[in-house]
Amino acid sequence: MALLLVLYVLTFFISLSWGQVRVNLISPTPDELTLLHYRLNRFVTASIVGVVLSCTALALQTVTRNYLVDSGLLGVNSGAVLGKVLSMFLKTGPSQLFALAGSLAALVSTFTLGSLGGTDILRLVVAGVVVNSVLSSAISLISLYLYTSAASVLSWTLGHIRTVNSGEMIIMVISLLLCFVLVSRSKQLDILTLSKEEAMSLGVNYRREVFSLITVSALAGSLVSSIFGVFSFVGVAAPNMARRIVSGGHLKMFVFSGMIGALLMAVSDVIARTSLSGIEIPTGLVVSFAGAVFYLYFFWSMSRDYSS
Amino acid sequence: MITVPKTHFSYNAHFSLFLPNMNIDTFPTFLIGPNGSGKTTLLKILGGFLKISPPVKVLWHGTLREAKPTYFAYMPARPTYDPNFTVRNYLMLSGNKKQLETIADELELKKWLGRKMGTLSSGWLQRAFIARILLQDTPYVLMDEPTSFLDPEARKDLIESLSRHPEKHFVISSHDLSFLSSFGKFVIGLRDGNVVFLGSARDFFEKGIEDVFVTGYIM
Numbered sequence: 314m315a316l317l318l319v320l321y322v323l324t325f326f327i328s329l330s331w332g333q334v335r336v337n338l339i340s341p342t343p344d345e346l347t348l349l350h351y352r353l354n355r356f357v358t359a360s361i362v363g364v365v366l367s368c369t370a371l372a373l374q375t376v377t378r379n380y381l382v383d384s385g386l387l388g389v390n391s392g393a394v395l396g397k398v399l400s401m402f403l404k405t406g407p408s409q410l411f412a413l414a415g416s417l418a419a420l421v422s423t424f425t426l427g428s429l430g431g432t433d434i435l436r437l438v439v440a441g442v443v444v445n446s447v448l449s450s451a452i453s454l455i456s457l458y459l460y461t462s463a464a465s466v467l468s469w470t471l472g473h474i475r476t477v478n479s480g481e482m483i484i485m486v487i488s489l490l491l492c493f494v495l496v497s498r499s500k501q502l503d504i505l506t507l508s509k510e511e512a513m514s515l516g517v518n519y520r521r522e523v524f525s526l527i528t529v530s531a532l533a534g535s536l537v538s539s540i541f542g543v544f545s546f547v548g549v550a551a552p553n554m555a556r557r558i559v560s561g562g563h564l565k566m567f568v569f570s571g572m573i574g575a576l577l578m579a580v581s582d583v584i585a586r587t588s589l590s591g592i593e594i595p596t597g598l599v600v601s602f603a604g605a606v607f608y609l610y611f612f613w614s615m616s617r618d619y620s621s
Numbered sequence: 622m623i624t625v626p627k628t629h630f631s632y633n634a635h636f637s638l639f640l641p642n643m644n645i646d647t648f649p650t651f652l653i654g655p656n657g658s659g660k661t662t663l664l665k666i667l668g669g670f671l672k673i674s675p676p677v678k679v680l681w682h683g684t685l686r687e688a689k690p691t692y693f694a695y696m697p698a699r700p701t702y703d704p705n706f707t708v709r710n711y712l713m714l715s716g717n718k719k720q721l722e723t724i725a726d727e728l729e730l731k732k733w734l735g736r737k738m739g740t741l742s743s744g745w746l747q748r749a750f751i752a753r754i755l756l757q758d759t760p761y762v763l764m765d766e767p768t769s770f771l772d773p774e775a776r777k778d779l780i781e782s783l784s785r786h787p788e789k790h791f792v793i794s795s796h797d798l799s800f801l802s803s804f805g806k807f808v809i810g811l812r813d814g815n816v817v818f819l820g821s822a823r824d825f826f827e828k829g830i831e832d833v834f835v836t837g838y839i840m
Contacts, residue, residue, distance in 0.1 A: 378701065504714055506703035510670050513690035514757070515714065556705045560737050562713075566705075 317572045324576060328356045328583045354476040359582040359596065360575040361485050362474065363547060365537050367574030368492040368567055369530040370548030371555075375502050375563065376526050377434055380556075383548025384534025387437070387527070388444035392419025393538040395448050397469050398455050409481065409540055416535035419444055420528075434523060472544035472597025474582045484536050491533035492571075498526060499563035546601045547577055550608045557611060577604055622646040622680040623688070623761075623792070628673050630666060638662050638814045640673075647807035649783075649791035653798075653818075653825070654811035654833055660794035661698070661765055663811065667792060668693040668763050679761065694757035698765040700750045704739025708749050711738055715756040728752050728782055744775050751782055755789070764793045768800045780804050802826065 329352050341349055370383035377386070384390070396415020400408040427440035456466040477485065495502075501522050504512045513519050538544075555569035581600035586593055625643040632638070638659040645667075652660045665671045669679075669688035677688040686692075694715075702711055708730060712721055725731045728748045733741065741749065747770070754762055768776050780803055783791060795801060801808065801822060808825040810818025810833035818829035825833075 375703070503703075503706075503710075506701065506706065507714065508697045508699075508701045510665065510668070510690070510695040510697055511700065513670060514668070514693050514695045514759075515716070516691050560705050560707050560710070562706070562710055 363574035363578030367551030388419035389535035391448035392416035412539035488536035
């Protein structure tokens with residue numbers, strides 16, 4: 314815990330001082346102050362995105378009993394991309410609104426498809442896979458006709474951290490609040506690790522609880538992906554790394570997953586900003602790559618006590 | 622006491638369960654029958670997990686009330702758990718801090734309390750499941766095939782731990798006749814969705830057994 318905090322604070326200072334221009338944090342000039350403001354904005358943004366992605370993934374992983382899912386499970390990510398691509402295709406905006414509408418439409422269609430002939434989670438997950446697949450082909454189809462901006466479609470599917478305006482900041486705060494809703498249901502999530510009947514006998518209204526948790530997680534995820542695009546891997550990696558470090562109930566796991574997620578995103582964003590001079594790599598690309606390598610190292614180095 | 626009305630329950634087109642009027646007031650009660658006879662379905666009906674009408678009623682704090690899942694502790698045939706929980710985390714899910722140490726001691730789980738569930742062997746996992754069920758603050762305990770994955774020694778341990786709790790009203794679905802003979806008092810015999818025997822465990826072994834299992838069943 315302490316180590317995570319130290320790393321996070323360290324990342325904070327590095328992200329403020331390091332960039333194309335080094336900034337002296339002790340006595341900045343007015344120009345540097347503007348730069349600091351910009352970097353602080355990005356640092357906060359990256360951290361919030363990390364927290365939201367890992368907390369929503371943690372909740373969904375528990376509810377679906379699958380450690381490999383994240384907030385994209387129900388099609389919200391491909392919905393957001395499709396919305397964005399559509400807004401480019403039609404040359405109208407604002408693209409964030411299109412993306413949000415797209416991801417909400419994806420969510421609604423997943424729920425509609427998933428409720429056909431029953432209301433179990435597996436149905437919902439399968440419906441999510443179907444919606445994801447259909448939307449991906451729609452995205453490919455439309456981007457084939459968008460030769461000139463194929464690169465920007467690609468960069469969107471990779472996820473891009475950037476400074477946000479106040480309107481976007483409000484949306485991010487909302488998604489953060491949705492995460493707090495998830496955290497406030499930690500006790501129920503703990504009980505949902507048991508079988509359905511056991512959870513019911515401990516007083517959890519199984520169906521209502523599961524569906525509201527899924528909805529809240531997917532909504533929070535869709536808000537983030539409609540502004541920044543798709544970040545793969547953070548959501549899967551952060552809770553699993555947290556599971557390696559600590560054991561325990563969801564309250565604790567939310568704290569650790571959130572911190573690891575924020576750290577992963579903040580570090581990746583610094584790398585994305587600074588590694589190549591003159592251009593910026595999409596943060597989503599860095600986070601998938603760095604995260605995967607780190608995760609692999611993490612997994613192998615600690616596999617001994619888990620392999621039994 | 623649990624009372625079941627005369628009714629029938631259809632799960633889907635392929636399976637129906639026909640129930641006569643039943644009063645279950647001798648515990649441990651065993652639901653005995655071959656696979657697919659409706660034992661688990663009946664267990665879920667008794668606990669109010671599956672609704673029938675008129676409803677199952679349960680004696681709860683002196684009055685007969687409609688059965689609700691919260692009146693029961695339920696142990697499924699294959700309990701699920703988070704492998705990252707410690708045994709203590711897992712037991713705390715039942716919300717009973719006071720008796721945790723006592724029950725853990727009783728099942729010799731005390732030295733495992735800090736271990737992760739994912740690192741336990743199946744025998745110790747089974748003990749953790751039993752401990753959580755016993756910790757839940759209710760007299761009624763429903764268990765679905767608790768002996769199916771146990772070796773003879775573990776089964777003996779299970780019977781001993783359950784016997785230490787005469788205050789609990791166990792309803793156990795099983796096709797394990799030696800488990801029944803050493804622990805059961807009352808038997809509901811099921812076959813193809815029909816109740817074909819209702820009576821004491823002794824009577825079951827004398828005259829009910831061939832109605833439930835095929836003739837010539839060897840114990």
